[in-house]
Amino acid sequence: MKRRNLTFVSPLESSEAQIASDWQTCPRNTEFRIEPEAPPEDWEHQVRQIFESFTKTLHTETQAELKLIALSARVKCLESSLEEVRSRAAVVVPIQSLAPENLELAKPIQVLLQQFGDDCVASFLDANINASGETQEEALTNLKDMIVGSFEALSGVAYKLGPGPARQLAILSEFIKKNN
Amino acid sequence: MRIITKELALKIVKKLDAHIFSRDRKAHDIAMVFHDGQCIAQFGLRRGSEKDLGHDHVIKDLHLNPHKARLLAQCPLTRDQWIQILRDKGLVS
Numbered sequence: 001m002k003r004r005n006l007t008f009v010s011p012l013e014s015s016e017a018q019i020a021s022d023w024q025t026c027p028r029n030t031e032f033r034i035e036p037e038a039p040p041e042d043w044e045h046q047v048r049q050i051f052e053s054f055t056k057t058l059h060t061e062t063q064a065e066l067k068l069i070a071l072s073a074r075v076k077c078l079e080s081s082l083e084e085v086r087s088r089a090a091v092v093v094p095i096q097s098l099a100p101e102n103l104e105l106a107k108p109i110q111v112l113l114q115q116f117g118d119d120c121v122a123s124f125l126d127a128n129i130n131a132s133g134e135t136q137e138e139a140l141t142n143l144k145d146m147i148v149g150s151f152e153a154l155s156g157v158a159y160k161l162g163p164g165p166a167r168q169l170a171i172l173s174e175f176i177k178k179n180n
Numbered sequence: 181m182r183i184i185t186k187e188l189a190l191k192i193v194k195k196l197d198a199h200i201f202s203r204d205r206k207a208h209d210i211a212m213v214f215h216d217g218q219c220i221a222q223f224g225l226r227r228g229s230e231k232d233l234g235h236d237h238v239i240k241d242l243h244l245n246p247h248k249a250r251l252l253a254q255c256p257l258t259r260d261q262w263i264q265i266l267r268d269k270g271l272v273s
Contacts, residue, residue, distance in 0.1 A: 117181045119234035130237035131208070131224055145207040146224045146237075153201045153210040153222060162220040164243075164271040165212075 090114045093140065101148045104177050111143060127171040128164070151176055182234045183246045188253035189225055189235035192242070195252065196259055200225070215263055220272050243269055 040046065094108040112123045113136045122143035123130045131146040133139030154161060154169040161169060184192075189211075193200065198211040208224035223241035226233050239249040243266060251257035266272045 116236045117183060117234075119182060119236055121237050121240070123237075123240060128240060128243075130240045132226065132234040132237045134234065142207050142224070142226070149201075149203055149206060149208050149210045149224060150222060152203075153212060154219070156201075157212070157219055160214075160218050162215070162218040162271065163273055164266070165219045165222055168222075 098144055098148055103148060106175055106177050109175055113139060127168045182236060184235040184238045184249055185231060186233040186235055187231040189238050191253045220266060243271060
């Protein structure tokens with residue numbers, strides 16, 4: 001049997017060979033040769049001008065960007081301050097009566113309602129009596145209860161009060177009168 | 181966020197050795213702190229079983245700032261240090 005002489009040619013090698021043969025058969029056309037232009041005489045000046053203009057633009061843009069960053073930081077800061085002011089916004093409301101307790105008010109008590117985190121704190125500032133509640137209404141109701149409770153508790157130990165509680169009782173006594 | 185919860189308020193009661201004046205069917209019990217036989221401060225304890233019931237009013241009642249109130253509840257501020265704060269403010273004779 002006649003032996004066949006086979007050589008393996010990969011597709012890659014085959015295409016390379018094809019390109020090489022095409023290249024050789026391609027007629028050289030020197031008409032389309034592009035000669036490099038001679039640089040202008042003042043090219044250094046032009047390059048410097050372009051560079052300066054680029055630097056100027058970059059500087060202006062960077063400054064504008066920095067200003068924008070500073071402004072947005074300031075706005076963020078102001079927003080958080082405003083939020084804090086809003087959350088701590090205080091309201092003053094009067095308590096006109098201590099009903100349903102058996103005590104009467106000689107004059108209205110001015111109460112400061114202040115947001116304190118999740119809760120509202122109602123304060124009778126003069127007497128430093130305070131109460132918390134989830135809402136302003138709840139805090140106010142709780143403060144009424146605390147005013148009555150403090151008055152009763154302090155009256156019960158009036159003979160042994162320190163300066164702070166003695167002052168609290170004195171102020172409460174100005175505002176509260178017992179019903180007969 | 182609450183600074184002083186009921187749980188912390190009860191810790192303060194224990195730490196200051198406060199006397200509780202229970203009031204039937206009322207929203208608060210009254211805690212009174214005595215020193216040298218004198219009542220030097222009092223504050224309300226809200227009724228309710230929730231441990232995180234808000235008691236931020238205690239901060240003002242004890243003449244403290246929020247940070248120091250928290251320290252008082254969580255141990256670093258002692259009873260004596262707190263009494264000294266009141267003394268500095270003229271609230272303890």
